[in-house]
Amino acid sequence: MSDTVNFGDVVMLMGKDRRSFIRTVTPDARLECHLGVLEHNALVGVRYGAQVRTHLGRKLFVLRPNHDDIIRHLQREGQIIYPKDLGYIALKLGIRPGVRALEAGTGSGALTLTLAMLVGDEGHVYSYERRQRMQSRALTNLRRFGLLGRVTFHLRDIARGFDETGVDALFLDVREPWDFLPQARAALRGGGFFGALVPTINQVMTLVEHLYRGPWFMLEVEELLLRQYKTIPARIRPDDQMVGHTGYLIFARAVERDAEEQREQLAETEADHPTETPADDEDTQEIPAVTG
Amino acid sequence: MSDTVNFGDVVMLMGKDRRSFIRTVTPDARLECHLGVLEHNALVGVRYGAQVRTHLGRKLFVLRPNHDDIIRHLQREGQIIYPKDLGYIALKLGIRPGVRALEAGTGSGALTLTLAMLVGDEGHVYSYERRQRMQSRALTNLRRFGLLGRVTFHLRDIARGFDETGVDALFLDVREPWDFLPQARAALRGGGFFGALVPTINQVMTLVEHLYRGPWFMLEVEELLLRQYKTIPARIRPDDQMVGHTGYLIFARAVERDAEEQREQLAETEADHPTETPADDEDTQEIPAVTG
């Protein structure tokens, strides 16, 4: 990556009021905003981190957007998955370069974009959506960041299953995810990572019941709350208002189980799931003896 | 990745009580745990997602660990950065394949490992630590997951600066991060992503004051709370106890500013930072007109 702006770069321009604009630098294009007009041509050669001036002399910082910026600026329709959740989902689904990940529905493409960014050129993302309009929007969003090549988009209902098999991770962001668990299990490799996001406690209950009966293990229900602070040095404090809820995150692993085990399950799950601090000290002690 | 276990694979073995063990499958090695003894040799050829039996006939699921599992099982000394924070940090620092990221201190290597996993073979991680013992532990952790080749470890105090320049992202997990801001700015490329984690509000105040006066922009203070639920279908409820605090996350961008701007700053930052819902509808509207 160059230290200065070139045509084709995706830049974020931000005034001191923190209003920002993400643009692909294009010959002869112009940004018209509340601070004035800025010719894209004038951006070329500017150092990242420096400022440019609009025709009114107002300054804008020239920055590279991160994931968070990009997600906030996505063309969206309906609810998107929030940055606070995206990073955690990626981590829980074991996403990294080379991974094959599947998601449904595509929605506005916030998760699609995150997955595509992280799987690299060696990995791939398969994304299902049944609404043409949503898919088009996601396509636009992915193209803008040069990530189209890493995604295969399917336009169809997922009730009749997925084309792919042996995927490493699969995420459902649909209204009734429990209806598609057999299809999900069929697409995932053994031990593969399953995730879903649902907004209501009614959905949590139904999904947990279904996962509980099926060939799934390590069922987890979690939620993340992001608290943001005002940063004026003399008066640092949490924001008065915060996002109180986006959705419940549900994770599980695709496993093999026999009928006997299904019956046994109630007892086994009674054990509390481990907290973030592993109680398994014995294990920690043993590690050095293992050839890494 | 194969569908069955091979020697050299890093596997997670988990009983129905959710106690788990991460091991590198090694010829003639054995796992001795509360459920009995398991010969590593017996794991080879087993399908991921299936179960194996110990000498006592107790079953263990054979799984691939995800980031979260790995972090929970790290050999650790002192506090580590938690999975809930790691995914978000990666996203806010713009981490993806190809990125060059720098961190200090290395600690037990939880962030090192996350960064190394996500930057891929094209990217690189530079990690500074002054305590030999900590660095050794991190090295062991990284080696175990085959990620040593993506990390350059430095054993020294960072007061005299970093060897690298032009890095895309830099994260400080040290007691007094404000002491190293000039060094951090010197190592970062223009517009580069800065992050830090500090546990106390005293540290938040001092770090914010220093960032505020320097060549930094888009200062953000945030924290993430993870709430986990019990998943017995008939009695779903949040855990009685939760992790109430790990640390405050602080982010900023490395920018260029002149003296005049430093004076102006108080006024400009008075504007609330944007919430997760972009108020910038105008921008959203304009996007279609821009060549992606």
Next chain:
Amino acid sequence: MSDTVNFGDVVMLMGKDRRSFIRTVTPDARLECHLGVLEHNALVGVRYGAQVRTHLGRKLFVLRPNHDDIIRHLQREGQIIYPKDLGYIALKLGIRPGVRALEAGTGSGALTLTLAMLVGDEGHVYSYERRQRMQSRALTNLRRFGLLGRVTFHLRDIARGFDETGVDALFLDVREPWDFLPQARAALRGGGFFGALVPTINQVMTLVEHLYRGPWFMLEVEELLLRQYKTIPARIRPDDQMVGHTGYLIFARAVERDAEEQREQLAETEADHPTETPADDEDTQEIPAVTG
């Protein structure tokens, strides 16, 4: 209240390690604790806020306990309602001197005690419990703080209803509160305050469904999270662990509705309930014109 300790006073003794003991000062009684032995007789005449010494010379502060202290020291069996919830419940149920309040079950008496303390001598509390053992414990707790005279205890199942009618407020802390809604409605006066606490989302769903169909209005589901901080001046920070969940609080008002309204209800409740900041500015403006 006297400024010095007398026999019969309920005092809290606390060492600098913050371990505390609540005792009724009794002639010739003695406290034996980890800091040594203290004769109750030696407490008489001591100023509140001062310190006394055990036979080992260790000091204990002599304090009056507040609600919070008392609740934390209650003899308990099973889960109690926490102080963070008790204050809010009292406020939502309109508890104040003179009120008649009813609760079931009594449990260890944490809410009983809070209500009894706040309704004063003019008010009264009716408390139902079917387990003899629990009731005895609650009686002991209430007697200790001199509040027995304000409470009528009933030992029986509430399925056959409550003896009282026209109570101002009624709180259910039982496993299946939906089974007792008709009885609760019969006991409450018109417009009376109903509350319940349930730990699981399954219970929330069932209770909400039942309240929704019945003669209830202003249905609210809420929960309170209490975050406590470490208070060493140089290192102020939230506690690492916090109570992540006690229970969901559910509130409603007893109203009169006809069949037509029951049918209409779905539409009406679609409107979001008001947030803490009243949107009703018009109302605020009108108030001065009203004779207070």
Next chain:
Amino acid sequence: MSDTVNFGDVVMLMGKDRRSFIRTVTPDARLECHLGVLEHNALVGVRYGAQVRTHLGRKLFVLRPNHDDIIRHLQREGQIIYPKDLGYIALKLGIRPGVRALEAGTGSGALTLTLAMLVGDEGHVYSYERRQRMQSRALTNLRRFGLLGRVTFHLRDIARGFDETGVDALFLDVREPWDFLPQARAALRGGGFFGALVPTINQVMTLVEHLYRGPWFMLEVEELLLRQYKTIPARIRPDDQMVGHTGYLIFARAVERDAEEQREQLAETEADHPTETPADDEDTQEIPAVTG
């Protein structure tokens, strides 16, 4: 309290859209609202919990307001203390019938009103405010609910101290509470309850430092987060937006300490403060032996 409305009653009228109006029922007065006009005379004799119709035939429930309703409808100027905090503050300050409580500043009177309601006719509230305009507003609010007789209002700066001594509880809701700690200590009885609310972490730090050095004990810093849920039975979920911050609550007890102890203090406070679950089982066991 009567089961039907009388002149002089303070009633809350609420439509099915949950918009509400609190009024003192006054001969010949009228409510004009978005649902139409309602003559107060028509309210007299209506049963609480029933509905009345406006001249447009729109229905309004006739309810008694609880604390929460009253606080939400207060005439306010600037920030008020929220219901979620008020109940907890009352509990932590040991407020109950007969207590003498002091507060500064009066503000819009939310806490004044809560205290006045709970101390009963036997107790009393002393409230200091230096801004005439704020005090007038609080007076109007208190008069409306018939609580003026329980409050003594002072219009002046508290720098020169409080007129009262030996009060049971004292709460500071002022910008720089640390400036008034000696005055607060002088007003409080030994062992008395001190509380304060401050919005920023800067203030928390300064106040903790001051309390730490002075004749105070059991220092606590806490905050309460209230999460409200949407209650449509088929789609129960937390509200998308929530109040993310109102203020930090700080509590302490007024004690006597000598110079030696001030020096010792650092060590003693290192011990973590007790969590909500008392570890003091020994104490719980001993209680039965104590004469209640």
